Every structure is written in C-alpha cells, then in structure tokens.
Amino acid sequence: MVTPVRGQHGLLPDLIDWVESFPTMFGFRPMAGVQGIRVEDFVEDGKYVVRAELPGIDPGRDVTITVDGRLLTISAERTEETAEKNRSEFRYGSFARTVALPADVKEEDIKANYTKGILTVTAPVAETAEAHRKIEIETGDDS
Template sequence: MIDSTFTRLDPFALVDDILRQSRMPQFNEDQRRSGFVPPVDARREDEDLVASVDLPGVDPESDISVELSNGGRTLTIAGERKVRHGAEGFREVRYGTFSRTLHLPEAVRDSAISAEYEAGVLTVRVAGVYAEEQPQRIRVRSNPNSQQVSSTGAEAKEIKQ
C-alpha cells in the first residue's frame, strides 16, 4: 500500500509533461533534465510580436535575461527559478535554469524590444517586426493596345508585361 502523505502521483501532470516535451523539440537535454521549462505564448499584435512567459517565483532583475543575437534575428529569454526554501518535504514546483529562443521573421534593433514583468508573467514586445509583412498593393495599369476579351458578358482586360 502506498502512503499518500509521502508519494503523490498526478497522472495529468505526467501526460502534460510528455505532451509538452513532444510538441517542443527545440529544448535541449539540459532543459529537459532541469524539469523547468516555462510555457510561452507568442502572438502577433498588428506589426508587433508579443511573447508572454509564465515565470512565477523569479526575481525579474536578477533571474531573467532577455538577449538579441544573430544580427537581430534571434530573441533568447533565459534565467533561473531558484529554490527559495531549503526545507525538505513534498515539492511539486519545478526549479532550475531555462532558455527559450524565438526566431524573428525580420532583423530588429534592441531599441525595438521592451520587457515587463507583472504578476509572474514576463511580457516581451518586439515592435515592428511584422511591418514588412503587410501586403503591398500593386497598381495594375491598362495598356490601350491590349485586346479586350469578353466572357459571359463581363469585360476583362488582358494584362501585358
């Protein structure tokens, strides 16, 4: 018989860990062994990339690093969740070092990046990274020498290059 005061098995947490690791192959072996891989939500807001990282229990000024590398194309969020209490006992919270890397669609300057930490969530905003991805409308001009083709009563113009 298992004494539940010392051993607690949460099958949902085990399944979540397996699924999280299988969906995120960019984790290296050290990250998997440390057991602490903070979840990241990255989304597009207009022309900006906004990444939210769940980091409860860290000191944002000493435990978190946000770095831009690879000519402004790679954003790395790294740090450590440190054990704050040395008492022995039952522990479900994971601790250790972490590193999450986001590959940006365009090179950016460090002045385009801002980071805020509030209520255990680090929010990193990369301003204007999607500005070049906006569709550009190309004007189509009509050539007076082109032939007009009629199709079921509707007029269409042939575009010559």
C-alpha cells in the same frame, strides 16, 4: 487584430513543446537539464509580442534576455527553499527558451515587462505591405 506567429518559425518549436509536455515511459523528461519556458508569441497592433510564464522569480536578478541576430533568448534561474517544523523543501533549475524574431522587427526598440509571473517582451515591427494574397487555381480541361 492578433496574429499568431508560431507557424512562421517552423515545426521545431511545436515538437519541443510536444516533447516537453509528455514524460517518457520511465518517468523522466529527456530535456531535464535545462527546462523549457512556456511561451506564446503573436503580432498585435504593430508589435511582436512574446509572453513567457515565469512565476515565482525575481526578474531583476534571475532573468536574462538577449538578442543574437534574429534569435531572442529568455533565460532564468530559480532557487527556492521553504522550511517548516521537521520539514524542508527546495526547488531549483535553469530555464531557457529561444524564439526567432520576425525579419522586420526593430531590435533596438525591444522592451520587457514582468507582471504577476508573466514576462512580456515587445518589439515594434516595421510597417510592411500585407503579405497575404489569394492564389487562383487553374483547372485543366477533362474532355
């Protein structure tokens, strides 16, 4: 079973996604210096999984993954240049994204894999009791 975890990290990541997805009325992005990395995170089969969209980079040279406390940061640098007859084009930039790790993640067992432009970071989550329970609603007597 896949359990999305975005809501557990609060409102800030959702706001950042919203701001990054809409240019301002003047056509520039407010966070243009360091661009965000599109990610999805979820818990599946006892593992916390973060999938990051990083096409066209060399993961061994251009990507850094760090853990500081309960924060996992993925940073990447892109430098790309193409040249054709009478025309050249280049793209470059820094990208970064930080996500909060669940409290019960086993940091020492975090692993990363890069396939077809997608960086997948996995970390085992300690076995814990199910956190969901139903709360009964008490009703007052209206008479």
